[in-house]
Amino acid sequence: xxxHYYRPKDKIARFSEYFDLLETLFRFPQGYTEDVLRYQIDQxxxxxxxxxxxxxxxxxxxxxxxxxxxxxxRYVLGVPYRALLEQxxxxxxxxxxxxxxxxxxxxxxxxxxxxxxxxxxxTPLTLKHLQHLSREMESISQTSRNNRLGVxxxxxxxxxxxxxxxxxxxLAEANRLWDEYLEPLRxxxxxxxxxxxxxxxLKQVLDNGEALFNxxxxxxxxxxxxxxxxxxxxxxxxxxxxxxxxxxxxLREKLLExxxxxxxSSLVFDYLEQGKLTELPTLSLGRKLTHERQIDLYGLIPWLxxxxxxxxxxxxxxxxxxxxVEPDPLExxxxxxxxxxxxxxxxxxxxFQKCYNNLSANAVLRAISIATLHQTDVPIGVxxxxxxxxxxxxxxxxxxxxxxxxNNKGQ
Amino acid sequence: xESNNPFHIPGKQEVFEALVSGKHLSLxxxxxxxxxxxxxxxxxxxxxxxxxxxxxxxxxxxLLSRDDNRTNDxxxxxxxxxxxxxxxxxxxGNDMIDTxxxxxxxxxxxxxxFSTERYKNYMQHLGIEDEKALHTLLRNLHRSGFxxxxxxxxxxxxxxPCQRFIQLxxxxxxxxxxxxxxxxxxxx
Numbered sequence: 293x294x295x296h297y298y299r300p301k302d303k304i305a306r307f308s309e310y311f312d313l314l315e316t317l318f319r320f321p322q323g324y325t326e327d328v329l330r331y332q333i334d335q336x337x338x339x340x341x342x343x344x345x346x347x348x349x350x351x352x353x354x355x356x357x358x359x360x361x362x363x364x365x366r367y368v369l370g371v372p373y374r375a376l377l378e379q380x381x382x383x384x385x386x387x388x389x390x391x392x393x394x395x396x397x398x399x400x401x402x403x404x405x406x407x408x409x410x411x412x413x414x415t416p417l418t419l420k421h422l423q424h425l426s427r428e429m430e431s432i433s434q435t436s437r438n439n440r441l442g443v444x445x446x447x448x449x450x451x452x453x454x455x456x457x458x459x460x461x462x463l464a465e466a467n468r469l470w471d472e473y474l475e476p477l478r479x480x481x482x483x484x485x486x487x488x489x490x491x492x493x494l495k496q497v498l499d500n501g502e503a504l505f506n507x508x509x510x511x512x513x514x515x516x517x518x519x520x521x522x523x524x525x526x527x528x529x530x531x532x533x534x535x536x537x538x539x540x541x542x543l544r545e546k547l548l549e550x551x552x553x554x555x556x557s558s559l560v561f562d563y564l565e566q567g568k569l570t571e572l573p574t575l576s577l578g579r580k581l582t583h584e585r586q587i588d589l590y591g592l593i594p595w596l597x598x599x600x601x602x603x604x605x606x607x608x609x610x611x612x613x614x615x616x617v618e619p620d621p622l623e624x625x626x627x628x629x630x631x632x633x634x635x636x637x638x639x640x641x642x643x644f645q646k647c648y649n650n651l652s653a654n655a656v657l658r659a660i661s662i663a664t665l666h667q668t669d670v671p672i673g674v675x676x677x678x679x680x681x682x683x684x685x686x687x688x689x690x691x692x693x694x695x696x697x698x699n700n701k702g703q
Numbered sequence: 704x705e706s707n708n709p710f711h712i713p714g715k716q717e718v719f720e721a722l723v724s725g726k727h728l729s730l731x732x733x734x735x736x737x738x739x740x741x742x743x744x745x746x747x748x749x750x751x752x753x754x755x756x757x758x759x760x761x762x763x764x765x766l767l768s769r770d771d772n773r774t775n776d777x778x779x780x781x782x783x784x785x786x787x788x789x790x791x792x793x794x795x796g797n798d799m800i801d802t803x804x805x806x807x808x809x810x811x812x813x814x815x816x817f818s819t820e821r822y823k824n825y826m827q828h829l830g831i832e833d834e835k836a837l838h839t840l841l842r843n844l845h846r847s848g849f850x851x852x853x854x855x856x857x858x859x860x861x862x863x864p865c866q867r868f869i870q871l872x873x874x875x876x877x878x879x880x881x882x883x884x885x886x887x888x889x890x891x
Contacts, residue, residue, distance in 0.1 A: 456796040550799045556872035557786035559879055564783060564828055572875055574778035575867055576767055 296353045306354045307373060310347070312336045314356060314369060318377045323366035329357075378438060391435070392476050392487060398428050399490045403497045410504055418505060422514040425494075429521045436477060436529045443473045443536040447543055459554055463547040469540055477533035481526060494522060627659050631670040636697040640672070641681050653683045660693055671696050712745045714738030722750075722757070722766045727848030727864035729763035739764045763848070763864045778871075780829045780840060781849065785868045787822055788861075791815035800869075808851070808860030811841070 298306075307314065313336045317323065324332060326348075333344045341347065351357045356373055360366045369377070402425040409417035446469050449455075450462055457465065479485050483492070502515040563569050634643050640663060644656055663672050672693055679692035712718075718735050721728060728736045739746055739759075747757045756767040785803075792802045816822050816837060831837055841859060845852035849868075851860040 453796050458796065459793050459799070546798070550793070552873060552876060553789055553799055553869065554793050556876035557790045559876050560782055560786040560872055561790075561825065563875075564825055569779050569783070569828070572779060572782065573871065574775050574782075575871060 298354055303354055303356070306350065307356055310336075310351060310356065314351075314373060315377070317357065317367070317369040318374060321368065321374075323360060323368035325364060325366055329367045379434075392479050395428070395432050395435075396487055396490045399425075399494055402428055403490075403494050406497050406501055410501055413504075415505065415508060415511060418501060418511060419514060422501075422511070422518055425518055426514075426521055429518070429525050432480070433521075433525045433528045436480065436525075436532045439473045439477055440532040440536045443469055444539050446473075447539045450543060459547065459551050463544075463551045466540065466544040466547050470544065474533060474536055474540065477529050477536065480529040481533060491522060491526065495519075498522070627662055628670070631663055631695060634695055636695050638695050639679070640693040640695065641679075641683070645683070651684065653686060653688065656683055663693065712738075712742050712749065714742075715746075715749075718746065722755075722764070725766075725847050727763050727765040727862075727867075729848060729863045731851060731862050732848065736764070761863060761866060763862075763866075765848075765864065765867075776829075777843070778868075780831065781844065782868050782871060783825055783829055784816065784840065784844075785861075785865060786872060787816055787825065788814075789869075791818075803861050803865070804863070806860065808858055811852075811854070811857050811859055814859075 313332055316332060316336070330344050330348060333347050337344070337347060342350075352359070352367075355370045357367045358370050360368060368374075402421060405421040406418065406425070409421055446465075450457075450465055450469075453462065480487050482488050498515055498519055502512065502519075505511040505515070560572070563572055630644075630647060631640075634640075640660060641656055644659055645651055663670065673696040675692035675694065677692070678689055681688045681690075714735060715738075718728070718738050721732070721735055726732075728739055730736055739757075743757075743759060750757045750766065758765050758767050788803060789799050792799050795802075814837075816826050816831075817834075826832065826837070831840055838854065841850065841852045842854075844850045845859075847864075848862060849864050850862055851858075853859070
């Protein structure tokens with residue numbers, strides 16, 4: 293294609309003239325084939341506009357659209373105009389490693405050109421390359437800011453999830469954002485990365501030049517400006533990375549956690565489908581009047597005294613409503629009958645064991661609790677001395693409980 | 704006199720009854736939860752003397768009995784019940800946890816558990832074959848403090864103690880992955 297020079301003012305005028313079409317291309321970054329693009333021109337041009345082929349050539353000549361090098365060429369928005377619209381719409385395309393490599397090359401070129409200008413001891417060339425370097429660094433800084441805005445926009449969309457993406461799709465999207473937006477920023481601020489090394493080299497070149505042209509006021513000002521820009525760029529990238537991470541990290545962690553939850557649910561279903569549900573662990577739930585052998589029998593007294601108003605055991609419920617449960621020999625009714633029948637001055641625990649073989653420690657302790665709660669029916673005494681019991685294969689030590697006669701009440 | 708009784712803890716009788724009956728007490732439980740929160744150490748000490756462990760996780764309380772390793776079908780039922788809820792919510796594209804615990808709850812007749820053949824099969828495996836059996840399960844979940852279920856209003860809401868089952872599911876997944884990794888290493 294022959295080279296055409298157009299004044300910037302004319303380019304902007306043409307950009308404005310075909311804004312609707314170019315804005316469509318901005319929203320469709322993969323570009324249009326020639327046929328589709330010509331159709332789009334037809335659809336957007338006014339009735340008094342020139343021929344479609346004229347407009348097509350004009351857009352190409354002005355550099356407003358460029359042809360890709362794909363097997364089947366596609367037409368995309370020219371890079372400066374895309375950047376302008378991104379800026380105007382505060383949108384951003386992710387910066388991939390190829391773009392970062394482009395910046396590294398650009399910075400290396402700037403450093404190389406400055407070195408040559410130093411060797412030629414040329415003030416105008418040094419000034420020109422310093423100005424070029426400023427623009428490059430400002431451009432990279434802008435990219436960093438755009439990346440942050442890009443993350444915030446994308447995270448907002450993911451949170452709202454208007455597209456009704458599944459969890460896995462949302463997680464994949466969050467991971468893509470991480471890779472495409474945050475990793476480049478990380479690369480920019482990493483001192484040991486290739487970008488960091490390029491920046492370090494640039495610092496050396498600027499220091500050398502500043503020493504060489506110290507007497508020139510204008511150059512000294514430009515060197516200072518570039519040195520500040522270099523520091524600001526790194527600081528800007530660090531802040532952008534930090535803020536973008538703050539936005540993305542919680543969502544990513546949440547999606548990751550909930551994706552795990554979905555995976556866990558599927559696993560539960562797998563166990564169920566394979567008839568292996570019983571192999572899964574369970575939670576201990578439901579009624580637990582099951583005192584363990586570590587219980588201190590003395591501890592029961594204040595507790596039960598406080599609970600004196602409870603005339604019956606606390607209501608409990610069975611989760612296995614269909615299941616037939618073997619009745620406990622010392623259930624409340626049976627126990628109260630046993631207490632009524634037992635002789636006075638008899639030790640409760642010894643008597644229970646005498647009546648029923650193989651009572652568990654839990655059953656015995658539970659029976660003691662109930663007996664103590666029902667003192668209005670059968671008075672129970674507590675011995676001051678420590679007693680020892682052999683219950684269910686374990687040695688127990690604690691207070692002794694015994695049935696007292698009416699004559700001994702109050703003791 | 705309560706004030707002279709060194710063993711007095713406010714709300715003791717009601718809290719004891721609720722906890723021992725297997726209820727989980729959360730913010731939703733009102734004053735019982737606040738009794739526990741304000742006198743946590745006293746409750747823990749006293750319950751420990753009776754052989755219980757009072758557990759306080761996130762914003763709910765429940766009792767554990769030491770060395771109680773018995774399995775129970777009820778736990779499996781609830782685990783599957785909640786897993787179905789989570790999968791169903793995920794399919795709608797909404798946030799799973801936020802939606803599960805949303806304050807506006809769910810309508811009972813809109814629950815997904817009999818909405819697909821697959822879910823119906825799961826429920827049948829658990830012995831929950833009809834609405835009546837589901838109602839029994841919901842009633843038990845309500846009594847144990849996992850949900851707020853108001854049958855007459857066709858309303859139910861999941862409460863924070865359900866987190867126990869969510870954590871259980873995650874533990875199962877972790878254990879499964881660990882086993883797979885070990886088998887992979889052995890195979891290699």
